[in-house]
Amino acid sequence: MKKFLPWIILVALIIVVALLPKPLEISPTVSVIVTVLLGLALTGVLVMTMRGHLIGRRTVFLFIGASLTLPFFMNFQMPIKVAPEVQELYDAIAKLPPGSKVLAAFDYDPPSAPELQPQAEAFMAYAFKHDLKVIIMGLWPQGPQQADMAIQKVLQQPAIRAKNIKYGVDYVNLGFQSGNEFVIQRMGSSFRGMFPRDIYNTDCDKIPILNGVDNFSNIDFVFNLSSGYPGTVEWVQIAVDRYGVKLGAGNTAVQAPSVYPYLSSHKLTGLAGGMSGAWQFEQATGEPGVASTYVLPQTFSHMVVIGFIIIGNVALFVGYRKSRQEGV
Amino acid sequence: MKREIPLIITFVAGVAFVLQYFIPHYPFNRFENLFSDWFSIVGAFAIWLGALSLIKLCLLNISKKAHDWPISLLIIVCFLAIVVAGAIDGFNGLKNVPTTSFRDPGTNFDWLYQNVYTPLSATMFAILAFFVASASYRAFRARNTAATLLLLSAFFVMIGRVPIGDYLSAWLPPSWQLSQWANWLMAFPNTAGQRAVMIGIALGTVSTSLRIILGIERAHLEG
Numbered sequence: 001m002k003k004f005l006p007w008i009i010l011v012a013l014i015i016v017v018a019l020l021p022k023p024l025e026i027s028p029t030v031s032v033i034v035t036v037l038l039g040l041a042l043t044g045v046l047v048m049t050m051r052g053h054l055i056g057r058r059t060v061f062l063f064i065g066a067s068l069t070l071p072f073f074m075n076f077q078m079p080i081k082v083a084p085e086v087q088e089l090y091d092a093i094a095k096l097p098p099g100s101k102v103l104a105a106f107d108y109d110p111p112s113a114p115e116l117q118p119q120a121e122a123f124m125a126y127a128f129k130h131d132l133k134v135i136i137m138g139l140w141p142q143g144p145q146q147a148d149m150a151i152q153k154v155l156q157q158p159a160i161r162a163k164n165i166k167y168g169v170d171y172v173n174l175g176f177q178s179g180n181e182f183v184i185q186r187m188g189s190s191f192r193g194m195f196p197r198d199i200y201n202t203d204c205d206k207i208p209i210l211n212g213v214d215n216f217s218n219i220d221f222v223f224n225l226s227s228g229y230p231g232t233v234e235w236v237q238i239a240v241d242r243y244g245v246k247l248g249a250g251n252t253a254v255q256a257p258s259v260y261p262y263l264s265s266h267k268l269t270g271l272a273g274g275m276s277g278a279w280q281f282e283q284a285t286g287e288p289g290v291a292s293t294y295v296l297p298q299t300f301s302h303m304v305v306i307g308f309i310i311i312g313n314v315a316l317f318v319g320y321r322k323s324r325q326e327g328v
Numbered sequence: 329m330k331r332e333i334p335l336i337i338t339f340v341a342g343v344a345f346v347l348q349y350f351i352p353h354y355p356f357n358r359f360e361n362l363f364s365d366w367f368s369i370v371g372a373f374a375i376w377l378g379a380l381s382l383i384k385l386c387l388l389n390i391s392k393k394a395h396d397w398p399i400s401l402l403i404i405v406c407f408l409a410i411v412v413a414g415a416i417d418g419f420n421g422l423k424n425v426p427t428t429s430f431r432d433p434g435t436n437f438d439w440l441y442q443n444v445y446t447p448l449s450a451t452m453f454a455i456l457a458f459f460v461a462s463a464s465y466r467a468f469r470a471r472n473t474a475a476t477l478l479l480l481s482a483f484f485v486m487i488g489r490v491p492i493g494d495y496l497s498a499w500l501p502p503s504w505q506l507s508q509w510a511n512w513l514m515a516f517p518n519t520a521g522q523r524a525v526m527i528g529i530a531l532g533t534v535s536t537s538l539r540i541i542l543g544i545e546r547a548h549l550e551g
Contacts, residue, residue, distance in 0.1 A: 061458045078492070080491065083507070110450055112453070114453075148431055149442070152433055177368060178368055178372045178374070178375060180371065185364050186364035189361055200426065202426070261523045295491065299490040301461070303492065304461065305461050306487060308465040309479065312466060312469055316469045316470065316471070
């Protein structure tokens with residue numbers, strides 16, 4: 001019986017969550033109580049550590065699990081401050097006049113979707129509302145599918161539905177092309193060299209949005225969503241450096257630090273990095289989405305990790321003191 | 329000749345690549361298009377090669393009843409399921425007017441992508457949060473000056489990148505709030521470090537490329 005207890009608890013939890021009325025949201029007072037309890041539990045761990053009782057990794061996992069799941073049901077208003085690089089990205093997109101042709105490169109796959117999909121949705125919604133013409137492509141095989149998912153979602157919005165957005169006129173999906181940075185290079189001389197047909201096998205010459213689009217000189221802005229190679233670095237090195245394209249990017253938190261040098265050298269016109277970047281981008285574009293929900297669990301988990309870093313250092317100093325005392 | 333011919337091909341292709349970058353005029357600009365097309369074709373074949381070698385490896389594991397062979401069987405079943413679903417949807421889409429794609433909403437492939445592939449991939453990635461937290465607890469320790477600097481940077485970036493940073497430091501002047509500390513760390517020390525790494529990698533790439541083009545480095549011809 002004892003052996004199956006964790007499984008029984010897990011199944012019971014799943015059943016309880018499944019039966020809960022949706023959307024479940026606990027009041028601000030209860031949210032504060034839960035937060036204080038979590039803080040007290042962390043303090044308890046700190047006190048235990050100071051007394052020389054070191055905790056195992058399972059305790060860390062438990063706290064992280066709680067800090068990631070509980071905030072989904074909480075009701076907290078967080079202050080918003082848009083980072084300069086995100087503001088720069090928004091300003092660059094906001095300056096584009098209606099009818100501008102924007103190339104959206106979706107270079108990521110589902111594991112990075114929690115960070116990048118909100119940016120994709122906010123961008124697509126903004127583009128459709130402001131009459132930007134979006135040309136989608138992907139250097140990652142799953143990228144165009146992620147773009148489709150974002151488009152299907154934003155097309156549900158009444159304001160966008162009222163605009164009667166049409167495939168081929170307002171947006172086009174060129175699909176995936178293998179070849180990594182060589183695809184970008186070839187697009188510099190001829191789009192049709194790499195993408196003679198769209199994702200539906202339609203000849204690009206018969207797609208109205210692509211009329212007059214031969215190479216990067218016919219593109220007003222490139223927005224790249226990237227989570228690795230090939231991605232933003234390759235777009236900067238080839239599209240920006242060789243063809244003078246104006247590029248803005250959305251990156252995963254892991255990748256974002258590596259493209260900061262391109263921001264200060266103005267090769268990159270703005271950057272939204274990670275979940276917080278996605279949240280700020282949503283706020284800047286006025287298209288609040290899932291990142292606004294995800295940022296609270298991220299905040300809690302960051303605080304818990306910081307708490308454990310402090311506890312880990314307390315453990316280190318307790319260890320030093322103990323060894324010094326034993327030495328004496 | 330077994331070694332000389334690949335060396336000549338490497339030399340010619342390498343020199344042509346360098347020339348087409350620095351001389352964007354006829355006939356060198358033609359090289360660029362030609363090589364890009366070739367690379368895409370080779371890349372497309374590489375995808376098939378990767379898929380086939382995965383299948384081969386899994387079949388070998390199954391035939392030898394190697395350790396965890398049921399996982400290999402599962403890989404083959406999943407691979408075939410998504411390929412078959414995509415192929416059926418793709419062929420059906422060609423009959424529609426206008427043609428539809430296997431990726432379109434409502435297709436079997438899209439159902440598998442949205443309800444199996446996406447949640448499983450996201451779950452695998454999400455598990456990292458637990459390991460990162462556990463690793464931070466054990467690794468971010470102020471053992472020496474460098475480790476302490478790393479620890480402090482991690483602290484300011486982690487707290488400054490989430491809204492609670494500004495909430496806790498709201499009493500400070502705006503330019504001293506925690507988000508500004510995080511922005512400064514990312515814009516200056518991080519950029520400086522990343523630049524050093526980038527320049528180092530670039531110099532290493534150039535020297536290795538030259539060695540390969542000139543035939544000094546021949547490791548790629550072995551095995």
